[in-house]
Amino acid sequence: MGNETPIDDPILDPFRDLKASPRTGLGIAEGAIVIRRALALGAELERLVCTPCHAAALADVLPPGLPVRVLPKASLARLVGYPFHRGCLATVRVPGEDTLPEPVRAQWRRQSELTLVVGSRLADPVNVGAIVRSAAALGATGCLFDARCANPFERRAVRASMGHVFAGTTWPVAELEPVLEMLRHDVGATVYASSPNPGGRSVARVTWSSKRVLCFGHEGEGLPSPLLDLADERVFVPMVGGVDSLNVAATAAIVLYAVSTG
Secondary structure (H helix, E strand, O other), rough: OOEOOOOOOHHHHHHOOOOOOOOOOEEEHHHHHHHHHHHHHOOOOEEEEEEEHHHHOOOOOOOOOOOEOOOHHHHHEEEEEEEEOOOEEEEEEEEOOOOOOHHHHHHHHHOOOOOEEEEEOOOHHHHHHHHHHHHHHHHOOEEEEEEEOOOEEEEHHHHHHHHHHHOOOEEEEOOOOHHHHHHHHHOOOOEEEEOOOOOOHHHOOOOOOEEEEEEOOOOEOOHHHHHHHHOEEEEEOOOOOOOOOOOOOHHHHOOOOOOOOO
């Protein structure tokens, strides 16, 4: 893996003073578990920085020719700008904004069963990542997040998803309205809008269509009106004890479970 790298090496620039990454076609994976899962899912690593012990531990899975730089733990923390204990970081090539490819749309048209998760205005990357992880665990076909959501490939979202954002089933899109129109009219999907308040049908009483799109919005404000107007049905999670709402990631997991068992 080579000797320790000077901290000013330009190849380390994507990791320098690491904050929320912009939508530039690169995601950030941190930690050996997430990096291993990304590779197992077929993701393309662009570069890696790690401590000496992690360099040895990951040697069996890293592709030939991958640019790898090695730093001691203290230098790695200084590079990223915060106390960092996971020992390794990688940049991963991911879809850019509004890159839902036509082959994917064509595949959805052919499928007899489809479950898509849609997020709008979800500002917390941890919620975005947790939704992707629940979608993977409960058999969803894919996830779409609009430009008002946190970047699903930002490092905190990636970490919360445990690397499942790299499965090739998560897409950022600029605007959801035309995508939902396409899903309804071209793919034949039913659009369900999650509501934080009773005003539709309880998820326990919904008869789910074979092709379904599950939409989730901001915890306080819910989905914007244009998306609500596109929905075929509004659904809610019934609650007791005066609780008026759930964390959106928890709500998504409950709705996905209801779909998977319905």
